[in-house]
Amino acid sequence: MSSRYGSDPLAGDWRRPRAAEVATVPAELGLVVEDRETGWTGAVLRVEPIGGRQVVVLEDRHGRVRSFPLGPGFLIDGRPVVLTRANAATAAAGPVRSASGSRAVVGAKARVAAASRLFVEGTHDAELVEKVWGHDLRVEGVVVEVLHGVDDLAAALADFGPTRTARAGVLVDHLVPGSKESRIVAAASARFPDDTVLVVGHPYVDVWQAVRPQRVGLTAWPTISRDVEWKAGIAAALGLPHTTTEDLGLAWKQILGRVRTYADLEPAFSGRVEELIDFMTVPPPVRP
Structure with missing residues (x-):
């Protein structure tokens, strides 16, 4: 039949x-x-x-x-x-x-960690950078280190002691002109020559916004009321649990899991990461 x-x-x-x-x-x-x-x-x-x-x-x-x-x-x-x-x-x-x-x-095996370091502001930033650029960083031997807030930048740079052959690249959240972040960055980086430290930033309140909203089923990231914790508001908008720290961690895992390549990220974020990797890996010019 x-x-x-x-x-x-x-x-x-x-x-x-x-x-x-x-x-x-x-x-x-x-x-x-x-x-x-x-x-x-x-x-x-x-x-x-x-x-x-x-x-x-x-x-x-x-x-x-x-x-x-x-x-x-x-x-x-x-x-x-x-x-x-x-x-x-x-x-x-x-x-x-x-x-x-x-x-x-x-x-190719990953190189022994090079002298340069990529500092990012927060664990979620580090996880996103690793997921998309992890292969590149392993090949170049660059290690990602987490700043738990831009207020830690001055101490981190002073402790690291950047030089022309051991550079510091720094990615800062919500780095916009006139902000508190911009003033902290300017003061911290002014102590070092331009060819030893590069600080760049993206305009997003949180790195979650660096993921294109279409990847999580939204047309745009929603505006969250100032009286609501931003990540909790986003998780709620996505229909995810959002009352505990663990809930927000799982919400981020859901968002991160939708990221496949750099094409799933906003250019204002991915372009800055590429800029930092170039800064840390291209040999410095020979001074006369």
């Missing part, structure tokens, strides 16, 4: 995308991928046999390690790929792009 609907759409390996829709990518050491099913993102450590099948071992930015079956079910820059065991033949495959849009340096 024939079926009017053809073959069962759930028959076979439903997790495997059609070959015409995906690229096959060798699981080279250092390649950053995301498991499509769980959202786990990490760099490839190795491919090894476990329980009679090949698995790829990924390490996330916290140093945690998980294994996933080698094959379909992965994303690179939000696009589905099929991971295969790397070999000499596949090493000649075309370039892979990282989430920042740069060419991924596959097979």
Whole structure:
């Protein structure tokens, strides 16, 4: 008896995308991928046999390690790929792009931390920078350090002691002319030569706004009343729990989970991060 609907759409390996829709990518050491099913993102450590099948071992930015079956079910820059065991033949495959849009340096180990440091204002800022630019930062050996408020900037810079070969890049929230933040930044950075410290900022009240609102189902980020804590107001607008610190942390995880590449961020944020990375990684000019 024939079926009017053809073959069962759930028959076979439903997790495997059609070959015409995906690229096959060798699981080279250092390649950053995301498991499509769980959202786990990490760099490839190795491919090894476990329980009679090949698995790829990924390490996330916290140093945690998980294994996933080698094959379909992965994303690179939000696009589905099929991971295969790397070999000499596949090493000649075309370039892979990282989430920042740069060419991924596959097979390269992270460098020992360089002298320069990228300071960001808050844990959420650090997590967003790491998710999109983590590959670039690992390749360059730049470490992200968290400032728990711009008031800590002067002490952090004094403790670090930036030089022309050990530069400090600083990303500040809500850095607009005439603000308290702008006055603190000016005073803190004035103590150091321009070629040792670069402070840039974005105009957003919080780094949550650096994510394009369309990624979380909004046409624009809502205006929150001044008598309501901003993050709590945003979480409420998204229909998420918002009464405790833990609620707000989970709300941020939901937002961060929607970010795939730099294209999901506002240019006023992503452009400033790129500017800082260039400042810290381009060798200083030779003085006459």
